[in-house]
Amino acid sequence: MPTFALPFPAIDPVLVQLGPLAIRWYALAYIAGLVLGWLLARALVARPALWGGTSPMTPQDLDDALFWATLGVILGGRLGYVLFYNPAYFAANPQDIVAVWKGGMSFHGGLAGTLVALVMFARSRGIRVMSLLDVSGVVAPLGLFFGRLANFINGELWGRPADVPWAIVFPHGGPEPRHPSQLYEAALEGIVLFLIMLLVVRLGGLKRPGVAAGIFGIGYGVSRIIGEFFREPDVQLGYLAFGTTMGMWLSVPLVVAGAGLLLYALKRKPAA
Template identity: 90%
Template sequence: MPTLALPFPAIDPVLVHVGPLAIRWYALAYIAGLVLGWLYARWLVARPALWGGTSPMRPQDLDDALFWATLGVILGGRLGYVLFYNPAYFAANPADIVAVWKGGMSFHGGLAGTIVALVLFAHARGIRIFSLLDVAGVVAPLGLLFGRIANFINGELWGRPADVPWAVVFPTGGNVARHPSQLYEAALEGLVLFLVMLLVVRLGGLKRPGVAAGIFGIGYGLGRITGEFFREPDAQLGYLAFGTTMGMWLSVPVVLAGLALLLYALRRRPAP
C-alpha cells in the first residue's frame, strides 16, 4: 500500500442477513434517497404559498409520480448505459441488456427516462409539466447524495490515481492510492446542490415554473463535469478527445438544457 494513503474503510457491504436475504448498505442508501425525496416533495406541494397561492398538484399525486419516475430511472438508466458506455458488448450479447442485476446504469440515461416518465404522467393528470419537473429537481440531490455514498461503500466508480493525503486504496482499484471521487460527487451533486435548491425554494423559485428544474440541470451538469476530472473513466471507454470523458460530454447537454429552461422560465410572468 502506498505510504501516503488511507486504507479503504472496512465496511461490510451487507448490513444484515435475514435468512437467504442479504440487506445491503447499497440498496438501503438508494431506498433512503427515494423515501426522503418523496417525503420532501409531499411537504413542498402541501404548501401553496411556495407556489404563489395554489399548489399545482396534490400530495397524493406524488405517490403515483414516484412509481413512474422509478420506472424511468431503471429503464432510462439501463438503456443509457447500453448505448453510451458499452454498446459493442451488448450488441454481441443482447440477452444481457435486461440483466440489470449484473450492474451498469447511466445517470444521464436515468435522468432522460425520468423526464419522459414525468412528462407523460403530468399530461395524464393535467398537472403543469414544468412544476412537476421543479419538484423533481428540488428533491433529486437527496438521491444523488445517498447514491454516491453508496458507490463509495461499494468500492466502485473510484477516482484517478492521487497523492493527496486523503487518497484511498480501494480493494478493486489495485495497489494504487486514488481520489475518493464518489465523495467529491456526493458533496457537489448532492449536498451543495441540495442547499442551492433549498435557496431557490426560499427565494420563491417555485412561483416561476421551470426555474428550479433549470437550475438543477445547470448545477448537476457543472458538478458532474467537475467530478469527472477526478474520476477514473470506464475501462472499456477510457479517455476521449482532449482528455475528456463520456460523463463530461453527456453533462454538457444537461447544462445547456437547464440554461435554456431557466431563461425561458424567467421570461414568463410568475404565478399570481
Template identity: 90%
Template sequence: MPTFALPFPAIDPVLVQVGPLAVRWYALAYIAGLVIGWLLARRMVARPALWGGTSPMQPQDLDDALFWATLGVILGGRTGYVLFYNPVYFAAHPADIIAVWKGGMSFHGGLAGTLIALVLFARSRNIPVMSLLDVSGVVAPIGLFFGRIANFINGELWGRPADVPWAIVFPNGGDLPRHPSQLYEAALEGLVLFLVMLLVVRLGGLKRPGVATGIFGIGYGLSRIVGEFFREPDVQLGYLAFGTTMGMWLSVPLVLAGAGLLLYALKRSPLP
C-alpha cells in the same frame, strides 16, 4: 506517489442477507433517495405559499408519481449505461442487459427515463408538467447523495491516482492511492446542489415554472464535469478527445438545456 494512503473501509456491500435474499447498500440508497425525496416533495406541494397561493397539484398525486419515477430511474438508468458506456459488450451478451443486480447504471439515462415518465404522468393527471419537474429537481440531489455514498461503499467508480493525504487504495483499483471521487461527487451533486435548490425554493423559484428545473440542470451538469476531473473513466471507454470523458460530454447538453430553460422561465410572469 505518497508514502501514506488511507485504507479502504471494510464495509460489506450486503447490508443484510437471509438465505438467497440479500439487501444491498446500493439498492437501499435508491430506496432512501426516492422515499425521502417523495416525503419532501409532498411537504412542498402542501404549502401553497411556495407556489404563489395555489399549489398546482395535490400531495396524493406524488404517491403515484413516485412509482412512475422509480420505473423511469431503473429503466432509463440501465438503458443509458447499455447505450453510452458498454454497447459492444451488451451487443454480444444481450441477456446481461436485464442483470441490473450486477451493477451498471447511468445517471444521464436515469434522468432521461425519469423525465419521460414524469411528463407522461403529469399529462395523464392534467398536472402542469414544468411544476412537477421543478419539484423533482429540488429533491433529486437527495438520491444523488445516497447513490454516490453507495458507490463508495461498493468500492466502484473510484478516482484517478492521487498524492493527496486523503487518497485511498481501493480493493479493485490496483495498488495506487486514488481520489475518493465518489465522496467528491456526493458533496457536489448531493449536499451542495441540494442546498442550492432549497435556496431557490426559499427565494420563490417555484412561482416561476421552469426555474428550479433549469437550475438543477446547470448545477448537476457543472458538478458532474468538475467531478469527472478526479474520477477514473470507465475502462472500456477510457479518455476521449482532448482528455475528456463520456460523463463530461453527456453533461454539456444538460448545462446548455438548463440555461436555456432558466432564461425562458425568467422571462415569463410569475404565478399569480
C-alpha cells in the same frame, strides 16, 4: 506518490443476507433517495404560498408519481448504461441487459427515463409539466447523495491516482492511492446542489415554472463535469478527445438545456 494512503473501509456491500436474498447498500441508497425525496416533495406541494397561492398538484398526485419516477430511474438508468458506456459488450451478451444486480447504471439515462415518465404522468393527470419537474429538481440531490455514498461503499467508480493525504487504495482499483471521487461527487451533486435548490425555493423560484428544473440541470451538469476531473473513466471507454470523458460530454447538453429552460422561465411572469 504519497508516503501513506488511507485504507479502504471494510464495509460489506451486502447489508443482510437471507438465503438467496441479499439486501445491498446500493438498493437501500436508491430506496432512501426516493422515499426522502417523496416526503420532501409532499411537504413542498402542501405549502401553497411557495407556488404563488395555489399548489399545482396534490400530495396524492406525488404518491402515484413516485411509482412512475422509480420505473423511469431503473429503466432509463440501465438503458443509458447499455447504450452509452458498454454497447459492444451488451450487443454480444444481450441476456445481461436485464441483469441490473450485476451493476451498471447511468445517471444521465436515469434522468432521461425519469423525465419521460414524469411528463407522461403529468399529462395523464392534467398537471403542469414544468411544476412537476421543478419539484423533481429540488428533491433529486437527495438521491444523488445516497447513490454516491453507495458507490463508495461498493468500492466502484473510484478516482484517478492521487497524492493527496486523503487518497485511498480501493480493493479493485490497483495498488495506487486514488481520489475518493465518489465522496467528492456526493458533496457537490448532493449536499451543495441540495442547498442551492433549497435557496431557490426560499427565493420564490417555484412561482416561475421551470426555474428550479433549469437550475438543477445547470447545477448537476457543472458538478458532474468538475467531478469527472477526479474520477477514473470507465475502463472500456477510457479518455475521449482532448482528455475528456463520457460523463463530461453527457453533462454538456444538460447544462445547455438547463440554461435555456431557466432563461425561458425567467421571461415569464411569476404566479400571483
